[in-house]
Amino acid sequence: MAGNGSSAGTLARLRDRIARIETDHGGGMPGRASLGHEKADAVLQGGLARGAMHEVFAEGRHSAAASGFIAGLAQRVCANRPLLWVRQDFAARESGALSMRGWRELGLDPCLLVTVHVPGVESALRTAADALACDALGAVVMETWGETRLLDLVASRRLTLAARTSGVTGLLLRVAATPLPSTAETRWIVRPARSPPCEAWQAWGAPVFETRLVRNRHGQTGQWIMEWSCDECLFRDVSIRDAQTHPQPVAAAPADRPDRARVVALRRAG
Amino acid sequence: MLRSGEPAETCDTQSRSTKTKETSPRIVVAKQNNGLVITALDDAAARIGLAIGQPLANARAICPDSEVFDADETADSKALSGIADWCDRFTPLVALDPPHGLLLDITGCAHLFGGEAALMRQLCSALKRQGFDVSAAIAGTSACARALTRHAHGRIVAPGEEAGAVAALPVFALGADDAITRGLRRAGLKTVGDVAARGRHEIAARFSAAFTALLEQALGQSDAPINPRKPLPDFIVEKRFAEPIATDGAIARTLAGLARTLIAAMEKQGKGARRLEAGFFRTDGAVRIIAVETGRPVTRGETIDRLFRERLDALADPLDPGFGFDLVRLSAVRTDLVVQEQRDLDTHVRDNDEVAALVDRLAARIGSQRVVVHLPQDTHIPERASFPVPAQQHLAAAMRAEWPARIEGEPPLRPLRMFARPEPIEVTLAEVPDKPPRHFTWRRVTHTVVRAEGPERIAMEWWRTQEVRPTRDYFRVEDEAGLRFWLYRDGLYNEAAGNGEAVPPKWFLHGLFA
Numbered sequence: 001m002a003g004n005g006s007s008a009g010t011l012a013r014l015r016d017r018i019a020r021i022e023t024d025h026g027g028g029m030p031g032r033a034s035l036g037h038e039k040a041d042a043v044l045q046g047g048l049a050r051g052a053m054h055e056v057f058a059e060g061r062h063s064a065a066a067s068g069f070i071a072g073l074a075q076r077v078c079a080n081r082p083l084l085w086v087r088q089d090f091a092a093r094e095s096g097a098l099s100m101r102g103w104r105e106l107g108l109d110p111c112l113l114v115t116v117h118v119p120g121v122e123s124a125l126r127t128a129a130d131a132l133a134c135d136a137l138g139a140v141v142m143e144t145w146g147e148t149r150l151l152d153l154v155a156s157r158r159l160t161l162a163a164r165t166s167g168v169t170g171l172l173l174r175v176a177a178t179p180l181p182s183t184a185e186t187r188w189i190v191r192p193a194r195s196p197p198c199e200a201w202q203a204w205g206a207p208v209f210e211t212r213l214v215r216n217r218h219g220q221t222g223q224w225i226m227e228w229s230c231d232e233c234l235f236r237d238v239s240i241r242d243a244q245t246h247p248q249p250v251a252a253a254p255a256d257r258p259d260r261a262r263v264v265a266l267r268r269a270g
Numbered sequence: 271m272l273r274s275g276e277p278a279e280t281c282d283t284q285s286r287s288t289k290t291k292e293t294s295p296r297i298v299v300a301k302q303n304n305g306l307v308i309t310a311l312d313d314a315a316a317r318i319g320l321a322i323g324q325p326l327a328n329a330r331a332i333c334p335d336s337e338v339f340d341a342d343e344t345a346d347s348k349a350l351s352g353i354a355d356w357c358d359r360f361t362p363l364v365a366l367d368p369p370h371g372l373l374l375d376i377t378g379c380a381h382l383f384g385g386e387a388a389l390m391r392q393l394c395s396a397l398k399r400q401g402f403d404v405s406a407a408i409a410g411t412s413a414c415a416r417a418l419t420r421h422a423h424g425r426i427v428a429p430g431e432e433a434g435a436v437a438a439l440p441v442f443a444l445g446a447d448d449a450i451t452r453g454l455r456r457a458g459l460k461t462v463g464d465v466a467a468r469g470r471h472e473i474a475a476r477f478s479a480a481f482t483a484l485l486e487q488a489l490g491q492s493d494a495p496i497n498p499r500k501p502l503p504d505f506i507v508e509k510r511f512a513e514p515i516a517t518d519g520a521i522a523r524t525l526a527g528l529a530r531t532l533i534a535a536m537e538k539q540g541k542g543a544r545r546l547e548a549g550f551f552r553t554d555g556a557v558r559i560i561a562v563e564t565g566r567p568v569t570r571g572e573t574i575d576r577l578f579r580e581r582l583d584a585l586a587d588p589l590d591p592g593f594g595f596d597l598v599r600l601s602a603v604r605t606d607l608v609v610q611e612q613r614d615l616d617t618h619v620r621d622n623d624e625v626a627a628l629v630d631r632l633a634a635r636i637g638s639q640r641v642v643v644h645l646p647q648d649t650h651i652p653e654r655a656s657f658p659v660p661a662q663q664h665l666a667a668a669m670r671a672e673w674p675a676r677i678e679g680e681p682p683l684r685p686l687r688m689f690a691r692p693e694p695i696e697v698t699l700a701e702v703p704d705k706p707p708r709h710f711t712w713r714r715v716t717h718t719v720v721r722a723e724g725p726e727r728i729a730m731e732w733w734r735t736q737e738v739r740p741t742r743d744y745f746r747v748e749d750e751a752g753l754r755f756w757l758y759r760d761g762l763y764n765e766a767a768g769n770g771e772a773v774p775p776k777w778f779l780h781g782l783f784a
Contacts, residue, residue: 068784096687100644100656105682117640134628136621194752205681207784
C-alpha cells in the first residue's frame with residue numbers, strides 16, 4: 001500500500017512537471033525571440049515568449065511610436081513568416097494607415113504583411129482569434145483605438161489559448177486605452193523618446209522608444225530606452241551608444257574618430 | 271446556339287395584375303406623346319372594351335369608375351428580374367425580354383420536369399399562385415415563341431412546324447416596330463402567313479433586312495441566340511425538397527452534402543472552384559443568392575462548407591427561410607484547372623497555402639476588399655508609392671513583389687503611418703524661402719520644432735495630370751516631446767496666382783514617424 005501511494009505521488013509530481021513544461025513552451029513554434037536589448041532580454045528570460053499574448057499600450061498621440069515598437073516586436077518574433085495586422089478603421093483615421101515605404105524604411109519586409117481592416121472591436125477579435133489559429137503565420141497584431149469593454153478577461157483568455165495552441169504570437173496594440181485585467185504574458189507602455197543629441201551633420205531620427213514593461217508573468221518589470229536599429233532589425237540600448245558617441249557628462253567634444261570607427265565595426269559585426 | 275429541337279419559352283407577365291376579385295376594372299397608365307395612355311390592364315377592364323394604347327380620356331369615358339395607377343417602370347423591371355431569378359430553377363439560361371417577357375432556354379432541361387408540357391404547367395401554375403397572370407408558349411426559336419405567347423397561350427410547337435403555327439397570327443404578334451406593323455396592314459398583309467407568302471426581297475426592300483431576319487426567325491428558318499442574364503456556371507448541383515426546409519441545421523447539412531457532390535463532379539475534370547454561389551429558393555418565390563470567392567481553386571468539400579458557414583454567419587441581412595426553402599442549389603460559377611503537384615519537405619509552400627486559406631475565410635466573412643496586401647508602384651509621389659489590393663487575388667504576387675531597398679545607415683526617410691488625406695496644419699512662424707516651421711498647430715495642439723531635416727522637394731507628375739499641382743517641400747521634424755512628423759509645404763513662396771498676387775503656401779502634415 002505504502003509503495004503504491006508513493007508511486008502515485010511520484011506520478012502526480014511528474015505529470016505536474018510535464019504540464020508546467022508544456023504550458024511554458026506552448027505548441028508549434030516554441031521558445032523565445034530575443035529583442036536584442038540585453039537588459040530587456042535578461043528580464044524577459046531570453047526574450048519575448050512566442051505562442052503567447054503581449055500587450056502594448058500608448059497614448060493617442062504616441063500611436064505611431066507604439067506601432068513602430070510593435071512592428072519591431074513582430075519582426076523579432078516572426079522570423080520570416082507572414083504577419084497579419086488587424087486594424088480597426090477608426091485607428092487609420094486617427095493616426096494614419098501603415099505606409100509600406102515606411103515599413104520598408106524600418107528594415108521590415110512589406111511582402112510578408114497582410115493587413116485586415118475591420119469595422120469594430122468585435123470583428124477585430126474574431127479575426128484575430130481566427131488568425132491565431134493558423135500556425136503558418138508568425139504573428140498577429142491587433143490594433144484597436146479607445147476604450148472598450150469587449151477586450152475583457154474572457155476575450156483575452158480566448159486569444160491566449162488560441163496563441164498557445166498554434167504557437168503564433170499575438171500582439172495587441174491598444175491606443176488611447178487603459179489596461180484591463182488580462183492573461184497577457186507581458187504588458188508594455190510605450191512613448192517616443194527624443195533622438196539622442198548629435199551634431200548638425202549627423203543623421204537623426206531613428207525610432208527611439210521609452211518603454212516601460214509594467215507586467216511580466218514570469219519575471220521582473222523594467223524600464224528602458226530602446227532604439228530600433230533599422231539595418232540590423234533589432235532593439236538596441238540608446239544609452240550605450242550614447243555614451244560611446246556622445247560622452248554626455250564630459251565637456252563638448254567633437255565626434256572623435258576612434259569611437260565612431262568602433263561603433264561602425266560593431267554594427268557590421270552585429 | 272439554338273437550333274432544331276431547342277425550344278425557347280416566353281412568358282408574359284403582367285406584373286401589376288390584380289390578385290383580388292374586384293369588379294371595378296384597373297388600368298395602369300403612362301405618359302406617351304404628351305398624353306396618358308393605358309399600358310396595362312386587368313381582365314375586367316379588357317371585358318368592357320379597354321385596350322392597351324388607348325388614351326386615358328377615352329377609358330374614363332367608357333368606364334368612369336375604373337381604378338387608375340401610374341406606371342412604375344423601375345418596380346416592373348424589378349419584379350421581372352425577381353421572376354427571372356425564380357425561373358433559374360428550371361434552367362440556368364434565362365433571358366429578359368423587356369418590358370414584360372422572359373425567355374428560357376430549356377434545351378435538355380425539360381425531361382427533369384416530366385417533359386415540356388409538364389414544365390410549362392408547373393411554371394404557369396406556380397406563377398399564378400404568386401399572383402401573376404401568365405401566358406407561355408414553347409417553340410424552337412425565341413421569335414416564334416414570343417409571337418405565340420401573345421396570341422396562343424399554352425401552345426407547344428414541335429421542331430419544324432413553326433411556320434404553320436405562326437401563319438394564322440396577326441402581324442402585330444411579330445413584335446416589330448409600330449411603323450412596320452402599320453405598313454404591313456396598309457399593304458393588306460394581315461397575318462404572318464400573308465407576309466411569309468410574299469417574296470423576301472419585296473419585304474426587305476420596303477421594311478428593312480432586320481424585319482426579314484425577324485420573320486425568318488419566327489418561321490423557324492433561322493435563329494438568334496438569347497442573351498442570358500447570368501453566365502452559365504461550370505458546375506451545378508442542387509437538391510429539391512418535397513417538404514421545405516427552414517432550420518439552420520438542415521440548411522448546413524444540405525450545403526455540406528451538395529459541396530461533396532460538387533467536389534466529386536469537379537474532381538473528374540481536374541477542376542477546382544474559384545467562385546461559388548449558393549441559391550436558396552423559397553417556396554413563395556423569393557430567391558436569395560449568396561456567393562463566396564476563393565484565392566485559389568478549392569478542391570475540398572470541408573473548405574466550401576466552412577466558407578459558406580462564415581459567410582452565412584456574417585450576413586448583415588440574415589437568410590430568412592420564411593415558410594422554407596424547397597430548392598437549394600450550389601453552383602461553381604468560375605473554376606480553374608488544379609495542378610496536382612508533388613510537395614517536397616519544404617514547409618514554405620504548405621504555409622503559403624494555409625495563409626491563402628485563412629485569407630479566403632476572412633474575406634468570406636468581412637469582404638475581400640478588407641483583406642489587403644500591397645504592391646509597389648513606380649512613382650515618387652508618397653501617397654501612391656504602394657497600392658493596396660485584395661489579398662485573395664494578389665497574395666502570391668505581393669509575396670514576390672520587389673520593394674526598393676532602404677539606404678543603409680540612414681534613419682527612416684518615410685513615415686510609418688501616413689494619412690490618406692494630408693492634414694492641414696497652422697504654421698505660425700517659418701523662415702522664407704525654404705526653412706521648416708518653428709511652431710505648428712495640428713489638431714489644436716501646438717508643437718515646437720526642435721530638429722528638422724529638409725527640404726526634400728517632390729514635384730507632382732505633370733505628365734499624368736492635366737491640372738498643374740504645386741511642388742511639395744517635405745521636412746522631417748521632431749518636437750520637444752520626441753514626436754516625429756513628416757510635414758510639407760504645398761507650393762513655394764512668392765509663387766504668383768493667376769492674378770499676379772502672391773499666395774501664401776499651405777502647410778500639411780502627411781505622416782508620423784515611429
